[in-house]
Amino acid sequence: MKELLNKSIKEVRDLLKKREITSLELTRFYLDRINEYDGQVASFIRLTEEMALRMAGEADRRIREGSDGDLTGIPFGMKDILCTKGVETTCASQILKSFRAPYDATVIEKLNGNGYVHLGRLNMDEFAMGSSTENSSFQVTKNPWDLTRIPGGSSGGSAAAVMAGLCAAALGTDTGGSIRQPASLCGAVGLKPTYGRVSRYGLVAFASSLDQIGPITKNVTDCALVLKVIAGHDRMDSTSIPQPVPDYTADLGREIRGLRIGIPGEYFIEGMDHEVRQAVESSLKVFEGLGASILPISLPHTRFAVATYYIICTAEASSNLARYDGVKYGMRVDGKDIIDMYKKTRSVGFGREVKRRIILGTYVLSSGYYDAYYRKAGQVRTLMRRDFDEAFKKCDVILTPVSPTTAFKIGEKTEDPLTMYLSDIFTIPVNLAGLPALSLPCGFDSRGLPIGLQIIGRPLDEALILRAAFLFEAEKGLKKLPDAFA
């Protein structure tokens, strides 16, 4: 069964269709692996074993009947921020402990319709606020390549589980880099779709103008397949785009001769790990070998990205998290009156980073400061979008690093929030502009830690990004899983 760890979803699906394995066997295989290895990695907050086995049995029935789809029988891990009916959905926060979602998120409905298997809930930074998964109120997830290091965040559990071979694929969410950065730090492939490409109905909201759900997988083909299933317009999400979903797997393998790749000078900065820089720069030669041309571009407002983002996302978060008040669900701490109950519940229920961002967000929206901060940030956001619009007149995709460093040690950056925020510099602009972007492994540093490459595309151009990534991945032939988990 172990050789399944190196197979793509499609290859496993072929084995399922030929009845060489069953989904029940596959699911038990992953549950056993979680039992054996997740004590070390701590990627799952909680398993849903009974549900998984039931879904696997269902999947096997569908396969026998010939009514199966692209993901039927495939075991997934789910970031604990996606409402799954009847399942405890906590966003790694104490304030939502014991909250059982009364409905399925649209992406979950789509996966259900396709016959997937839900193994369990994956760890994350509380309410998706963080870049290391250290802000989880439950546990710290470890990087499978070095268990003393962080897996990245906020979808750290998702990236770690996939790369430790504890699930075939996972969903994560990305507001400022939370799919791409953990993917990069764990050697996975992670895609943040165009804002509006995937429905946010049932995604617990952090920053509504920035959040997107996306796949975290072992390879590009799997990523394309998962995106194909979860993408699409949804009448339950008025920010979802009413455009048809192409088959993202159809053109993988098609050549990229003449592809113009833009390299923004502003993304190759001081303070960036020189091995990361080297790995990204040497990737350019691979793309040239595939027939692409490289040209320098400028995204002049890049240095304002972190400030802009942390004003907008905290403002939106302060509004979105106002609903956690102890009234309707989750934790309640009693008080002498309603206000007292709100304050006590929220003060006990929320962690430090969440409270910090709520205070910051409330401040920048407050009377007298709204124009100076929130409105101003919105204007700078427009300038940043224009930077990308201009750049895409000259190039088809933009290539950058994902993170200025490889995975840092657990506890290394928890003292100073600003240092942690600044590490999101390469991923944030993409969310502000609403563009699609993929993180793809491009090498390892001298400590054997993965380095990721970011490919940014025009709105709704995921197919092109995936094509370029597919060819690069084939050319590079990098080792997939760390030896300890292979």
Place this chain on the structure above:
Amino acid sequence: MKITRDVVEYVAHLARLELLPSEVDLYTEQIDRILSHMDELNSLDTAGIEPTTHAIPLVNVFRPDTVDHNLEVGESLANAPEREAAFFKVPPIIETE
């Protein structure tokens, strides 16, 4: 230092948070530093620029005002910390003498 302890305490009250004195100290210092970083935005001339609140040009997405599927009362109350009949039960809202 533009962010004072008073400001942090007031904003916390607006956000319905209750902070320990040590937390007020910590947040005051951290938030002040974060806001100083954000002051960099003032160096940009944004006169006449419309803010972006939405990444893609969708406007006025409507649907007919018809009732579709929704949660049953039981489902809606299933996670309630305290309930009575078809209601969420909470401490007093209106001040009484």
